[in-house]
Amino acid sequence: MAGIFGADIVQLRELSKHLDASSARLAGTKSSLSRDVQGSTAWKGADADRFRSDWAGTHTALLAKVIEALAAAGKAVAVHAEEQEKASGAGGQGGAVLGAGGGAGAFDKLPYRMDHSVPRHADQGQADLSxxxxxxxxxxxxxxxxxxxxxxxxxxxxxxxxxxxxxxxxxxxxxxxxxxxxxxxxxxxxxxxxxxxxxxxxxxxxxxxxxxxxxxxxxxxxxxxxxxxxxxxxxxQPNGEARGDAARPGGADPSTTNQWMDPAAPVIGEQPGKDDIRQGQYGDCVVMSAAGAMINADPDWARDHVTDNGNGTVSVRLFDQNGNGQWVTVTKDLPENSHGGQLGAKPGQNGNWPAYIEKALSQVYTEDDNRDPTKEGAPRDVADPPGNYRAIEGNYGPDAFKYLAGPDVEQTSDADVLWSAANEGRPSLVGTLGETPEGAPEGYRSGHAYFVTGTDRDGNIVLQNPWGPDHPKMSISKTEFTKFFQNATVTR
Structure with missing residues (x-):
């Protein structure tokens, strides 16, 4: 391979494109296989469970390294071609326009990609517009x-x-x-x-x-x-003010500072997962539960939908009102709390990606209204337009879920529908009642949402709190769902 391409600039750039394309194709194949492996209901038993566990924990991580290596190699070859062109004095239209238009030198200063994002724009190209x-x-x-x-x-x-x-x-x-x-x-x-x-x-x-x-x-x-x-x-830049999470002990903790900080954590770690969901001060339990449900069903979901562009921006893939996937790009800074930390979702062991879902969603979310329930004595709910973090607080399951999962979501109070979704590995979340009922299970919080992580050996569904993996999980029966929970939102 090296003997063929040598220092031929045209062929080096062609090799760079092939490496980038191979990285993208392998990423797509990995995502498709993950959906097939995790979503299959035909293969059951201990062997099936063991293979799914190995796939999620070992095989996908190895594939991710290959994908990243291919992308990095493509970038390295492109840089080598650029250096070779400069060294040999190659010109033409590209050289002339580079001088006139300011050049592409700024791209040589891009920092090395410390996280495990899949690049959207691996081929930087040339500043060769006429x-x-x-x-x-x-x-x-x-x-x-x-x-x-x-x-x-x-x-x-x-x-x-x-x-x-x-x-x-x-x-x-x-x-x-x-x-x-x-x-x-x-x-x-x-x-x-x-x-x-x-x-x-x-x-x-x-x-x-x-x-x-x-x-x-x-x-x-x-x-x-x-x-x-x-x-x-x-x-x-959206408005980062928060009404706060009313389900927290002590009630909501609003913030009007609208200050911003540069986070230290990478956007995507080596193995993003459901335990990265750590809801912060925003009252967006539905959003965080939807994100937890999506990555619980597909370990590659975060890597496929959130990426560090390496230039001080992050792109998040959301679904628009017509059900089409669209990239929403935001700057890398995040809202800051009064202690100098992140006001919104906290970084998990494998990345800061949930915080960027919040930021991107706040820019385009149009489902906010003034009908959300509020505690007695608290200010009445108001509708906030896109461009406000407050718009993604306190909303209903399907409204937020469809931005992450697409239009095929439904709200239901039917336990059989929820259990079918859980058994088939389809992303699902549940909402609690406005007041804590007598006999509610440990870990229950009123006016809150939880995401489904699967079923236990007794056939109960297991719920995880979007506040973080350290909070108690709940295993509930169909009877308990009907008695203690308001409804569920499931993907079809």
Whole structure:
């Protein structure tokens, strides 16, 4: 292999692409196999249980290392090709435009990936856009910034710019961003944040659509441009204030500080799992339970849906209102509590990924209303729009679950439906009653959600508290579910 590719720059870059593609294909195969292994009901017994345990604990970890090694090799080959091109003085259109557009040198400064994320944009590409191509992108940006069209608004323009940016490699995207002034970026931020409605466009620009545009910029930009986008686009950062978790002993602990911190923990550890779910100060037990249910059913779920882009941003894959998976990219900083720690979900042994699910979801969540129950004497619930962490607090199972699992979720009070889901390994969560009933099992908290981790030898379902693995687990029968719990949300 080395003898064939040698120092041929074109073939080195081709090898880099093959390595990246192989990494992505193997990651997809691993995820598909995990779903088949964990979700199969045809193979039962001790041998089946042992194999599933080995698969989740050993085999997937080995495959993950191969996937990561392939991606790292692809990046290393690409860097070698770049160095070889510089050393040999290779030029052409790419060399000329690099000088004119500011170059791709910023990408050489990206930090080594310390976590186990699967890269979204492993091929950085070259800053080789022509002046004509740059002018077309600039025109699209101006159109997206202008929301003065009475008849159609600018929704179509925002989506056209998004699609154009999606076709760019990171180095090209960075080249384009450098041609925009601060004022032009501010105008683009204002225009794409408007609803985009005109007389003949009833829906306008949805939260997902405006964040798809932001995703194309944040996920690919150099760290320097990420800092610039964060400064110039106010809605790139959500409001981190919290009403608090009313189910906690002592009641809710609200926060209005809206301070931010740079976390030390990696986004994805070596073996992410359900015990990484450690709900913080936000009252988002449903969100954290949904995340716990998803990774309990599929050990690769976190790695497939959350990734560190290596440039100061993290991407999270959520489902929009039409059931389509969409990447939502946020900056890597997280809300800070009064003690200097993370206000939201705490990092687990294998990563900080739950905290980024919270942050991404807060940017696009539209299901909040003013009908959530509150304790006597507490302020009435209010509806918060996307862009607020408060929007993801205190909501109902299906509302939050569908952003993580897709539209095929249902709420039920039928114990048989819940038990069927648990026996088949389908993600499920349950909600408790508003007041603690007499005789409730140990670990029961009113107004709270728990996620199902399976069944025990007696046929009871096992519930885990999203506050963390150190809190008591509950094994409950069908009778106890009917008596002590409000309902369940299951994936179909």
């Amino acid at each position: 002046n004509e191509e740059l002018e077309k992108l600039q025109t699209l940006a101006r159109d997206a910034a202008d929301n003065n069209d009475v008849f159609e608004g600018n929704d179509k323009d925002v989506n056209e710019l998004r699609d154009a940016l999606a076709a760019l490699k990171p180095a090209q995207l960075d080249q384009f961003l450098k041609t925009l002034s601060d004022n032009e970026l501010k105008q683009l931020a204002e225009g794409s944040a408007s609803d985009g409605k005109g007389l003949f466009n009833w829906e306008g620009t949805t939260p997902f659509e405006k964040h798809q545009l932001l995703d194309q910029m944040l996920s690919k930009a150099s760290p320097e441009q990420v800092d610039r986008l964060k400064e110039l686009i106010p809605w790139a």
